[in-house]
Amino acid sequence: MRSVNNTIRAASQSNGKHRFLKVPTKNKHHVTLAPINRFIQIKDCAQKDGQYKLGRLIGSGSNAQVYQAMNMNTGEVVACKKILFKFKNQQKVDIELSFLQILQHQNIIKYISHVSTKDSLLIYQEYMPMGSISQLLNEFGPMTESTIKTYTHQILNGLEYLHNKGILHLDLKSSNILLDSCGDIKISDFGCSRHIKQDLCQSILQGSVPWMAPEVVRQEQIDTPADIWSFGCVILEMLTGKHPWFEQLDFDNVASTLLAIAFNQESPKIPGYVSEELKNFLLMCFSQDPLQRATIQQLRQSAFLQ
Numbered sequence: 415m416r417s418v419n420n421t422i423r424a425a426s427q428s429n430g431k432h433r434f435l436k437v438p439t440k441n442k443h444h445v446t447l448a449p450i451n452r453f454i455q456i457k458d459c460a461q462k463d464g465q466y467k468l469g470r471l472i473g474s475g476s477n478a479q480v481y482q483a484m485n486m487n488t489g490e491v492v493a494c495k496k497i498l499f500k501f502k503n504q505q506k507v508d509i510e511l512s513f514l515q516i517l518q519h520q521n522i523i524k525y526i527s528h529v530s531t532k533d534s535l536l537i538y539q540e541y542m543p544m545g546s547i548s549q550l551l552n553e554f555g556p557m558t559e560s561t562i563k564t565y566t567h568q569i570l571n572g573l574e575y576l577h578n579k580g581i582l583h584l585d586l587k588s589s590n591i592l593l594d595s596c597g598d599i600k601i602s603d604f605g606c607s608r609h610i611k612q613d614l615c616q617s618i619l620q621g622s623v624p625w626m627a628p629e630v631v632r633q634e635q636i637d638t639p640a641d642i643w644s645f646g647c648v649i650l651e652m653l654t655g656k657h658p659w660f661e662q663l664d665f666d667n668v669a670s671t672l673l674a675i676a677f678n679q680e681s682p683k684i685p686g687y688v689s690e691e692l693k694n695f696l697l698m699c700f701s702q703d704p705l706q707r708a709t710i711q712q713l714r715q716s717a718f719l720q
Contacts (some may be wrong), residue, residue: 460462466529466538468494472545475589479603484542492526494643506605507535512580513604514539521572523592523602542600543594551588556655559692563719565591566649568599573645574710576601577638580610584636586644587625588651610637624657624682629704631676641705642713646699650699652680653692658682691718 466483472493473480483494497507514537515524524540544550547565551557557565567621569591576583592600606621621630627643630636647658654660659682663671674680681700684693695718698708713719 415598417594424643438470450657459716465493466492466536468496483538493541495539497535497537499533499535499701510603510605510607511535513607515602516578517579517581519572519575521568521598521599521601528570538603540600543595544593544597546589547591547648548588551652551655557652558654559689562649562652562692564597565599565652566719569601569648570710571646572601573601573641576607577610577641577710581640582608582610582636582638583610583644584630585621585625586641586648587622587657588648591648608636608674621663623668623675624659624663626675627704628676628702631672637704638709642707642710643700646696647682649696649699652682653688654685689718691716694718 425624439716451674454684465485465487467486469482469484471479472482477704478495478497481494481496483492484490485492487575497510499507514523516565517525521531523542526538526540529536569586573583573586581604583604588602590603592598592602614672625644625647627636627640630640650658657664658677659671662680662683663674665671679702681697681702695713695716698713698716701707
């Protein structure tokens with residue numbers, strides 16, 4: 415691990431940057447970048463023992479497991495995200511919970527309640543029976559442009575709400591975008607999210623490598639364009655059924671992958687079979703210069719979404 419850190423730090427310094435990241439990870443797509451400098455207080459949430467009963471496991475990640483659960487008092491079926499503190503520290507968990515408690519939008523996952531124990535946090539939220547876009551891609555394969563367009567409108571609505579609330583998601587990917595049985599989209603998982611006004615160069619920045627914007631990897635000051643890049647990666651993922659860069663980079667070599675994304679001035683490959691409208695839409699998301707990257711308003715006005 416030391417050689418990875420030294421390689422990235424040396425490359426960063428050679429490009430005029432003097433801060434970079436640690437890359438401890440069990441998941442080759444996920445990295446942690448630098449230490450956090452603040453603590454967010456979470457309001458208490460009263461719970462009665464036995465109110466919820468956990469059912470089958472419906473999803474898992476590097477830091478958490480998600481179960482179907484039932485409210486034994488009302489019969490309501492919900493989802494329960496169980497976060498073990500040994501994999502994710504208390505501060506990070508509190509940050510995620512603080513965002514969930516203030517977000518209310520039709521395209522954002524709905525928070526219900528939570529219970530803390532000495533070794534874990536149980537977060538109860540609305541149950542999305544169709545799972546994630548990632549699960550749909552695994553089951554049905556790449557999506558048509560008409561389906562992508564339908565989902566794109568909803569993702570943009572949720573993302574615009576977050577940005578208007580002063581929040582960056584910073585981990586947009588298909589596995590963090592959920593659907594109900596009617597095809598309605600909900601953005602979930604705010605474990606990497608930060609306030610826009612926060613000095614993100616000094617914070618822990620976690621993310622999933624294939625979806626990360628170049629300026630995120632370089633640890634430059636980050637703003638809403640970072641989410642636009644990741645959003646473009648999600649669109650590409652829906653189109654191909656594969657994660658971004660899957661033909662271009664070797665994700666078994668974390669250091670070289672991060673260096674390539676940060677400094678090669680390239681973007682994920684767009685297939686030749688896409689319509690000109692969708693190709694231009696993706697190119698608007700993948701501008702190397704964050705200041706030249708499209709805004710949500712500009713994306714809405716694109717030919718692809720008309």
